[in-house]
Structures are given as C-alpha cells and as structure tokens.
Amino acid sequence: MSTLLEVRGLNTVYRTPAETVRAVDGVDLTVERGEILGVVGESGSGKTTLVMSLMRLIKPPGRILKGGEMLLDGEDLFRLPRSEMPARRGQDLALIPQSAMHALNPVIPVDRQIAEGISVHQGVGRKAAMRTARERLREVGILPERHNAYPHELSGGMRQRCIIAMAIANEPKLVIADEPVSGLDVVVQARILRLISELKESRGLSMILVSHDLPTVAKICDRIMVMYAGRIVETGKARAVLDKPLHPYTRALVEAIPQMRGPRQPLQPIPGDPPDLHNLPPGCNFRPRCPAAFVDCKMVDPSLEEAERGRKAACLLYHKENRK
Amino acid sequence: MSGALLGRIGAATLTLFVVAAVFAPVLAPYDPTLRTAQPFESPSLAHPLGANDVGQDILSELIFASRLSLTVGIVTACLATVLGVTVGVVSGYLRGPVDGVLMRGVDVILSLPFLPLMIVLTAFLGQNTTNLILVIGLLIWARPARLLRSQVLSVRESGHVQAARAMGATHGYIMVRHILPRITPLVAAQFVRTANVSIMLEASLAFLGLSDPFQKSWGAILFYANARSAFLADAWLWWVLPPGLCIAAVVVSFAFLGYALEERVDPRLRSTRPEGETLKDAETPAPVGGGALQ
Amino acid sequence: MAQYALVVLVAVSLNFAIPRLAPGTPIDYLVPSEQVATITPEQRERVLAQFGLEKPLAEQYWLYLTGIFQGDLGYSTQQGRPVVDMLLERLPWTLVLVRGAITLSLIIGAGAGFLSAARRGGRMEVGGLAFFMFLDSMPPFWIGMLLLVLFSGYLNLLPVFGALPLTGAGGGFGLTFEVAQRLVLPLLTLTLVRAGWLFLVARSSLAGELSEDYIVMAEAKGLSRRRVVLGHGVRNALLPLMTAVAVEAGTVVGGATVVETVFSYPGLGRLIYESVLSRDYPVLQGAFLLLAVGVIAANFLADLLYPIIDPRTRTADVR
Numbered sequence: 032m033s034t035l036l037e038v039r040g041l042n043t044v045y046r047t048p049a050e051t052v053r054a055v056d057g058v059d060l061t062v063e064r065g066e067i068l069g070v071v072g073e074s075g076s077g078k079t080t081l082v083m084s085l086m087r088l089i090k091p092p093g094r095i096l097k098g099g100e101m102l103l104d105g106e107d108l109f110r111l112p113r114s115e116m117p118a119r120r121g122q123d124l125a126l127i128p129q130s131a132m133h134a135l136n137p138v139i140p141v142d143r144q145i146a147e148g149i150s151v152h153q154g155v156g157r158k159a160a161m162r163t164a165r166e167r168l169r170e171v172g173i174l175p176e177r178h179n180a181y182p183h184e185l186s187g188g189m190r191q192r193c194i195i196a197m198a199i200a201n202e203p204k205l206v207i208a209d210e211p212v213s214g215l216d217v218v219v220q221a222r223i224l225r226l227i228s229e230l231k232e233s234r235g236l237s238m239i240l241v242s243h244d245l246p247t248v249a250k251i252c253d254r255i256m257v258m259y260a261g262r263i264v265e266t267g268k269a270r271a272v273l274d275k276p277l278h279p280y281t282r283a284l285v286e287a288i289p290q291m292r293g294p295r296q297p298l299q300p301i302p303g304d305p306p307d308l309h310n311l312p313p314g315c316n317f318r319p320r321c322p323a324a325f326v327d328c329k330m331v332d333p334s335l336e337e338a339e340r341g342r343k344a345a346c347l348l349y350h351k352e353n354r355k
Numbered sequence: 356m357s358g359a360l361l362g363r364i365g366a367a368t369l370t371l372f373v374v375a376a377v378f379a380p381v382l383a384p385y386d387p388t389l390r391t392a393q394p395f396e397s398p399s400l401a402h403p404l405g406a407n408d409v410g411q412d413i414l415s416e417l418i419f420a421s422r423l424s425l426t427v428g429i430v431t432a433c434l435a436t437v438l439g440v441t442v443g444v445v446s447g448y449l450r451g452p453v454d455g456v457l458m459r460g461v462d463v464i465l466s467l468p469f470l471p472l473m474i475v476l477t478a479f480l481g482q483n484t485t486n487l488i489l490v491i492g493l494l495i496w497a498r499p500a501r502l503l504r505s506q507v508l509s510v511r512e513s514g515h516v517q518a519a520r521a522m523g524a525t526h527g528y529i530m531v532r533h534i535l536p537r538i539t540p541l542v543a544a545q546f547v548r549t550a551n552v553s554i555m556l557e558a559s560l561a562f563l564g565l566s567d568p569f570q571k572s573w574g575a576i577l578f579y580a581n582a583r584s585a586f587l588a589d590a591w592l593w594w595v596l597p598p599g600l601c602i603a604a605v606v607v608s609f610a611f612l613g614y615a616l617e618e619r620v621d622p623r624l625r626s627t628r629p630e631g632e633t634l635k636d637a638e639t640p641a642p643v644g645g646g647a648l649q
Numbered sequence: 650m651a652q653y654a655l656v657v658l659v660a661v662s663l664n665f666a667i668p669r670l671a672p673g674t675p676i677d678y679l680v681p682s683e684q685v686a687t688i689t690p691e692q693r694e695r696v697l698a699q700f701g702l703e704k705p706l707a708e709q710y711w712l713y714l715t716g717i718f719q720g721d722l723g724y725s726t727q728q729g730r731p732v733v734d735m736l737l738e739r740l741p742w743t744l745v746l747v748r749g750a751i752t753l754s755l756i757i758g759a760g761a762g763f764l765s766a767a768r769r770g771g772r773m774e775v776g777g778l779a780f781f782m783f784l785d786s787m788p789p790f791w792i793g794m795l796l797l798v799l800f801s802g803y804l805n806l807l808p809v810f811g812a813l814p815l816t817g818a819g820g821g822f823g824l825t826f827e828v829a830q831r832l833v834l835p836l837l838t839l840t841l842v843r844a845g846w847l848f849l850v851a852r853s854s855l856a857g858e859l860s861e862d863y864i865v866m867a868e869a870k871g872l873s874r875r876r877v878v879l880g881h882g883v884r885n886a887l888l889p890l891m892t893a894v895a896v897e898a899g900t901v902v903g904g905a906t907v908v909e910t911v912f913s914y915p916g917l918g919r920l921i922y923e924s925v926l927s928r929d930y931p932v933l934q935g936a937f938l939l940l941a942v943g944v945i946a947a948n949f950l951a952d953l954l955y956p957i958i959d960p961r962t963r964t965a966d967v968r
Binding site for chain 3: 086088117118119120121122125126128129130133134135136137138139147148151152181183194197200201
C-alpha cells in the first residue's frame with residue numbers, strides 16, 4: 032500500500048467579531064490507497080468542518096488557517112489557487128454530503144445531474160456523459176427506468192445511491208463521505224454500507240467515512256480516528272479500537288454500544304454534555320466528563336502520541352512518563 | 356448586522372415625521388387653509404416652498420398633511436392587523452372547515468386587483484377619511500392573515516400548547532395566552548408592513564382625487580399639483596418634489612424597520628417555506644412600497 | 650379552476666352589490682351627475698324601467714349576470730356609449746404598457762437581485778438593497794411626474810402628452826412611432842417601480858436557494874461557482890419568481906392606473922381616472938371588472954403553467 036492522502040496541521044476556524052472558534056484544531060491524517068478511514072465523533076466535534084475543509088468548501092466566516100498541508104498524491108491542494116479547485120472537486124476528491132436527502136437538485140432528473148459533472152471533467156458531449164451517468168446508476172443498483180426520475184420521485188435509499196453514483200462518476204482518487212447513512216432506516220443503512228464495501232472491492236475506492244456511529248464505521252473501515260472537540264483523540268486499526276479502546280472517550284463510546292450477544296448489561300451513556308467549542312475547559316478538553324481524570328488533566332493539554340504499536344491516543348494516561 | 360442599521364435609520368426618520376405631525380400647529384408658519392401668498396408664488400424667506408395655485412403656503416400644507424397621511428397609515432394598519440391576527444390565529448389554531456372557509460376567503464381577496472376595487476368602492480361610498488380607512492383596511496388584512504396562519508400552524512404543535520390543551524384549557528384561553536405571545540414579533544413586523552402599504556394606497560387614492568376634499572394628505576397635494584400641471588413650470592421643484600419625498604421617506608423607513616424586525620424574528624423567514632404548503636402558497640416577500648399598489 | 654370561477658363571481662357580485670348598498674339610490678349612479686338634482690319623477694320612472702330596477706332583487710341579479718356574459722356592461726352616463734366599446738378601445742394600450750413593464754422590470758430588477766444574492770457580503774450589498782428598497786417605496790405617480798419634468802420640461806426630448814388623438818400622419822410607421830413616443834415614459838416609470846419589488850423578491854429567492862444543500866453538492870461535483878449559481882441557484886429561483894410575477898399581476902395593474910393618469914396615456918387606468926372625475930359609474934365598474942378578470946386570468950395561467958415548469962408539483966411527493 033502506498034499513501035494517497037496526507038494531511039498535516041489542518042486548522043479551521045470560524046471568526047466573528049466576537050470570538051474565534053477552532054472547529055478543527057491541528058488535525059493530521061493519512062489515507063492509504065484502497066483504504067477506508069473512519070472518522071468518529073459526536074455532533075459538534077468538528078467532523079463536518081473537517082470534511083468541508085478537505086473539499087476546500089469552507090465558507091466565510093469559516094477559514095482554513097495557513098500553514099497546513101494537504102498532500103494528495105504528493106501535491107499540496109491547500110496551495111492551489113481557489114480558481115483551480117473546481118477542476119479537482121469531483122475528479123480528485125468527491126463528496127458524499129451529510130444531508131443526502133436534500134443534496135440533489137429537486138428540479139433536474141438525476142441522470143442529468145450526474146452527467147453534468149461528467150461532462151465538466153471529461154470534456155465529453157452530452158450524450159456520452161449521459162451514457163456514463165446511466166452506467167454509474169446501474170452500478171449502484173438503480174433500475175434503468177428510474178434513471179431519469181426527479182429526486183422527489185425516489186425513496187431516501189435510492190437518492191443516497193444516486194449521490195454515491197454522482198461521487199464515483201469521474202472515478203475520483205478519494206471519496207469523502209459525511210454521515211452517508213444518517214436519516215435512513217436500519218435496513219437501508221445496511222444495504223448502503225454493503226454497497227460502499229462492494230465498491231471498495233470492485234473499484235479499489237479510497238475513502239474517508241465520517242460518522243457519529245462507531246459500530247457502523249468499524250464494520251467497513253480499515254482504520255479509525257476518533258474526534259473530540261475539533262481534535263483527534265485516538266487512532267488505530269478499526270478492530271483494535273473497538274476491542275480495546277484506549278482513550279476514556281473512546282471507551283465511553285464503545286460502552287454506549289448496545290450488545291446483542293452475551294449477558295444483558297445496562298447501557299452506559301456518556302456523562303455530561305458534548306463539548307462547547309465556544310467555551311472549552313483548560314487542560315484536556317474531555318476532562319469534565321472523564322471518569323479517569325486526575326490532577327494533571329486540569330493543567331496539561333495532552334498531545335496525540337503513540338500509545339501502543341500502531342495506536343495513538345491524546346491522553347495523559349498513555350504518555351510515556353505516566354506509563355508503568 | 357445591516358438589518359439593525361437599516362432599522363435604526365428607519366426608526367429615527369419615522370420619529371422625525373411623527374414629531375412634525377404632532378407639533379404641526381407650532382411648526383407650520385401659516386394656516387395652510389388660508390390664502391397667505393400670491394398664487395404660484397416662488398419660494399422666498401417668508402414662504403420657503405412657495406405657494407400653490409390658490410396662494411396657500413406649501414410648507415405649512417406639507418407639515419399639516421403629515422398628520423393625515425400618518426394617521427390614515429397607522430389607523431388602517433391597526434384595523435388590518437387586528438383583522439389579520441384574528442383570522443390568522445383562529446384559522447391556524449382551529450384548522451379544519453373553519454380554516455378552509457377563512458383561507459378560501461383570503462385567497463379570493465388576494466386575487467382581486469386592490470387599487471381598482473378601492474377606487475370603485477370610495478367613488479360609490481363617498482369620499483371621506485373614514486371611508487378611505489375602511490376601504491383600505493378591509494382589503495389589506497388578507498396577506499398578514501395568511502402569513503400569521505402558517506406561523507400559528509407550527510406554534511400550535513409546540514410542547515407547551517399541547518400541554519395546555521391536554522390540561523383542558525379552552526380554545527380561547529390558549530389562543531390568547533399561548534399562541535398570541537409566541538407570534539407577537541411576527542405581528543409587529545406585519546403591522547409595519549401593513550402601515551406601509553396603507554400609506555402608499557392612501558397616497559394613490561388621494562392622487563386620483565378620491566380623498567376627503569376638505570383634508571389634504573401628501574397624495575392630495577400631488578393631485579392638485581398634477582391637475583394644475585405644476586410640473587410644467589419650475590414649480591415642480593417646490594410643489595411636486597417635497598410631498599413625494601415625504602411619502603417615499605416614510606414608506607422606506609417603514610420598510611427598513613420591517614426588514615430589521617423580520618431579520619430579528621427569523622433571519623431565514625424570507626426564504627423558508629412552511630411545511631405542507633405548495634410552493635405557490637409560500638410567502639413571496641410582500642412588496643413594500645410602490646409595489647404594494649395592488 | 651373552481652377557485653378562479655369563484656373569484657370572478659365575487660368580482661361580478663361586488664359590482665352588482667356596490668351601487669345597491671351605497672348611500673343614495675341606484676338612480677344617482679345611472680344618470681349624468683349634473684342631472685341628479687333636477688331629474689323629474691317621469692324621467693326617474695323611465696330610467697328605473699330601462700334598467701329593470703323595479704324588478705325583484707334576485708331577478709335583477711340574474712339579468713345582470715346574463716347581461717355580462719353577453720358582453721353588456723351598460724352605458725356610459727357621460728357619453729351614452731356602450732361601456733364595453735369604451736373599454737375595448739383602451740384595453741390594447743394598457744396591455745402593451747403592462748406587458749412591456751413586466752418584461753423589462755424582470756430583466757432589470759430580477760437581474761440585479763440575483764447579482765446581489767450571488768455576491769452576498771459584498772461591498773455593494775447594503776447600498777444596493779437600500780437603493781432598490783427606496784425605488785420600491787416611491788409613489789409610482791411621483792416618479793412619473795419627475796420623469797415628465799426631466800424629459801419634457803428640461804431635455805425637451807419628448808412632447809408633453811395630453812390625451813391627444815393619434816394623427817396617423819406618415820402612415821403605418823408614423824402611427825407606430827406616435828404610439829411608441831407615448832409609451833416610453835409610462836413604460837419607464839412602471840418598469841422602475843416594478844424593478845424595485847422584483848429586486849427584493851429575486852434576491853431573497855436566490856439567497857434561499859443558495860443556502861440549500863444541493864448547492865454544496867453541485868460545487869462538490871466540480872462545477873465552477875458561476876455555473877453553480879446560474880445553472881442551479883438561479884434556475885431554481887426563477888420558478889417561484891415567475892409565480893410571484895403572475896400572482897402580483899394585480900399590483901402592476903394598480904401601478905398602471907396611476908401612471909397612465911400622470912401621462913394622460915389613453916389606457917384603462919386613465920379611463921378610470923376620467924370616470925372618477927366625471928362620476929361615470931358604469932364605466933368605472935366595467936373597468937374594474939375587466940381588470941379583475943385579467944388579473945384572475947393571469948393567476949389561473951400561472952397555476953396551469955407551474956406544474957409544467959416545476960416537476961416537484963407534478964406528482965405527489967413520495968417521502
């Protein structure tokens with residue numbers, strides 16, 4: 032495997048006259064070719080801002096701070112002039128947005144919406160673009176007679192499939208999916224996830240999959256990053272993170288998963304409220320809710336450090352000086 | 356941000372006009388009903404805006420006219436707002452057949468061309484200020500009624516309204532004590548809008564010669580100026596320009612104020628579509644001024 | 650459909666009811682105003698019989714309705730001519746004015762409104778907004794008077810138009826030229842007034858569309874901002890805008906009434922003004938009815954066209 036995407040020092044802030052909120056705070060991440068990287072976090076953890084930053088679609092008052100790097104196949108996309116980004120979006124980077132239900136233009140048939148992106152990138156005529164668009168729609172399991180349907184004529188699951196077809200239309204290097212199955216019922220969720228796994232196998236998709244739902248992500252991802260208050264607090268292989276969470280926050284997330292097998296156990300909700308980015312505590316951001324917090328946590332803001340082989344955690348418990 | 360600034364400008368201008376209207380007898384140099392100058396006299400120190408065709412001082416006319424223009428605007432707006440709120444709240448709260456009948460009535464009123472209808476009505480009923488207020492007020496309440504209804508539809512589903520219903524509160528009590536307070540900001544915005552529309556409609560009717568012949572509003576001053584072809588001589592500068600500027604200033608101030616109020620109620624108010632309504636029912640921003648001449 | 654039939658019926662019934670509910674007797678509205686005081690009892694009887702006013706109210710209503718559907722709107726008390734003839738003479742003038750103003754104001758007002766929404770947060774935003782709000786707030790007749798001062802009084806570009814008969818000198822082309830000359834200022838006035846309103850509608854309409862999620866997706870697809878705004882935002886914003894224009898047709902007609910008055914432009918609005926001054930009630934009522942039917946027809950047309958241009962309203966929403 033070789034590295035496809037390497038992001039270093041990504042900071043995205045929302046600046047208003049009154050205050051500056053750091054929605055994404057010094058995030059580093061890598062995606063290998065053919066890998067699905069899962070990003071997990073509660074709402075308000077900065078997931079969507081991270082996704083939109085990677086697409087460079089952050090709108091004022093949001094801003095990506097200078098100094099970060101986003102190397103895609105060795106080329107720093109953050110250094111490209113803004114005017115060159117449209118040519119990259121959909122071609123190098125494709126998005127599956129959060130609100131898939133409303134992400135399709137309501138007054139244009141879906142095949143034409145997909146063809147639009149194809150003809151822009153591949154410079155082909157309308158007919159050829161439509162042909163490709165229909166191929167993609169078939170690939171994601173939309174029956175040919177529904178190809179020229181308007182979005183409101185399709186069910187939620189089908190709309191989601193159309194969005195996926197749109198994302199893979201130009202065979203992008205990287206697909207970024209923001210909560211691709213939220214708002215769908217469980218059966219449809221499972222089908223969409225299976226479709227994503229299949230596409231990964233058949234096309235060798237590289238993908239970043241963002242979700243608040245740890246078990247879902249763990250099922251189809253290779254590696255997982257856990258986000259809290261705009262920062263990465265833990266990374267590792269999906270299986271390993273789920274089996275043996277290190278960071279107390281990840282542990283709380285895992286404990287909040289209902290268990291289907293084994294003895295009945297009461298669910299453990301995470302105590303306290305999700306972090307308020309306008310008003311973060313001193314020291315570790317998670318401290319107010321952390322069952323394992325000790326005195327130092329109030330003073331030291333822990334950095335993300337290697338805790339075990341292939342595992343990193345941003346928690347004083349795993350910093351070298353504290354390990355036994 | 357810009358909305359708040361526009362709102363302050365609007366409020367300040369309106370205050371100025373209200374002060375002028377209230378203290379008209381003190382501020383106006385002459386009695387505007389008396390002949391105090393030569394007919395068509397040009398401006399001078401004694402008569403800063405000259406005189407009209409019968410020798411009345413135009414500045415005094417203008418100051419006294421602000422009383423009538425503002426009164427008609429505000430009284431009409433009160434009438435239309437009360438009607439609009441009543442129909443909107445009852446319709447949105449009770450739903451069902453009552454709602455069906457009321458909204459059908461609103462639709463009918465909204466599809467009639469207002470100004471021609473008002474012209475016919477005032478021509479038949481007689482030209483006096485009371486009739487003018489009634490005719491305008493009884494037609495323009497329909498738009499606020501429809502807008503408030505869709506707001507009430509969503510408020511009635513909120514928790515505390517449902518709770519009050521479950522506890523057996525009467526419909527009347529719920530409408531007055533629970534629904535009304537929740538829609539007050541929107542009512543304020545609609546009041547401002549309605550005042551605006553009334554002032555413009557009054558000016559138009561007066562300009563067409565349909566106001567009380569014994570009371571002059573800004574529109575009526577322009578009626579006489581037009582009838583005497585004042586714009587053919589230099590007289591347009593002091594006889595045509597000032598009344599029109601007054602109307603435009605008051606209307607635009609109301610528009611600014613309304614814009615600021617609506618932005619405070621809900622910044623997205625202008626673009627959201629109430630659930631369950633077709634696109635056509637969705638509120639297109641009501642015209643604020645000249646556009647309001649329906 | 651039933652809705653529109655109902656509105657027409659309401660308009661017709663209003664016309665029937667108003668003279669009968671107004672102070673005085675219907676006679677007052679059927680003879681020339683200067684004769685009302687001097688009319689003799691015999692003349693009175695004759696007029697009553699002529700208009701069927703001695704019959705029961707229900708029968709009067711029926712006769713009135715059937716008359717209207719046969720194109721009978723009564724006779725002018727001033728000119729003694731059939732009201733229908735007088736209206737049809739003026740109708741083309743108003744149609745040309747109103748259609749022209751709607752088209753031009755759409756191009757100018759909606760164009761500027763879309764531009765303002767697409768460049769939100771730009772330096773011009775507050776200024777542009779204030780300008781068009783002001784334009785929308787000026788009395789149309791006042792704008793007309795000022796334009797008249799400017800073009801006729803100072804620039805001497807155009808003659809001052811009285812209600813002069815068309816001379817028709819110079820044949821067909823000359824006639825067209827005369828008509829165009831009369832049209833230009835009223836058209837400019839009405840266009841300016843409408844442009845202010847359309848700016849505000851277009852601006853908020855596009856701003857609403859641009860905040861929708863499908864805009865983000867269109868950008869993520871790799872379309873340029875320009876293409877996203879034009880091909881998706883404006884395209885979708887146009888639909889509600891077109892409806893708004895049709896729904897507000899009555900407003901244009903109201904504006905035309907006062908603007909025509911200022912310029913002595915020989916349309917229906919001017920006819921209304923003349924009828925108000927001479928108390929020619931039948932003409933006044935006929936003009937109102939014609940305008941009402943026109944406005945209702947515009948609304949009806951919009952309802953018919955809307956499903957064709959907006960697929961969302963074509964089939965029931967399946968959620």
